[in-house]
């Protein structure tokens with residue numbers, strides 16, 4: 001009896017987990033215009049910044065560029081993000097140099113970009129890796145995303161550092177993301 005009922009239960013559980021309405025709970029507020037989410041991980045000699053953002057924050061639209069002006073705007077935004085050492089200025093005591101930068105945006109044809117959170121939306125996500133001689137000494141990052149782009153108003157950051165785990169919110173025009181005294 002028990003054996004024969006087990007597959008049914010498994011099936012029911014799988015179906016429940018696969019229901020679409022379960023998704024928003026896993027990624028709360030993943031796509032809010034004006035908001036950028038950063039995940040900063042300091043481990044060994046590396047500081048890696050993972051970024052999730054609506055494409056709108058950087059270019060003012062959320063689809064493939066159509067006009068020459070839009071193409072130029074997109075190219076400039078991508079170039080600025082690739083020069084991430086200018087946007088993320090890590091505490092000099094960590095002595096970091098910019099390493100690999102990966103950008104993902106389906107709308108801009110970059111990497112394996114995910115679709116945005118719903119119809120008519122698109123993301124521009126990125127991964128910015130820094131190689132440091134003393135990564136553990138880093139206590140702040142000066143972030144220039146507000147100065148570089150008109151769209152972002154707020155940065156929600158999570159930091160995993162040797163000192164612990166931190167959550168921080170930066171609101172325009174603040175620049176310093178600090179997590180340790």
Ligand SMILES: [Zn+2]
Pocket residue numbers: 031033054055056062116120121122
């Ligand atoms: Zn959007």
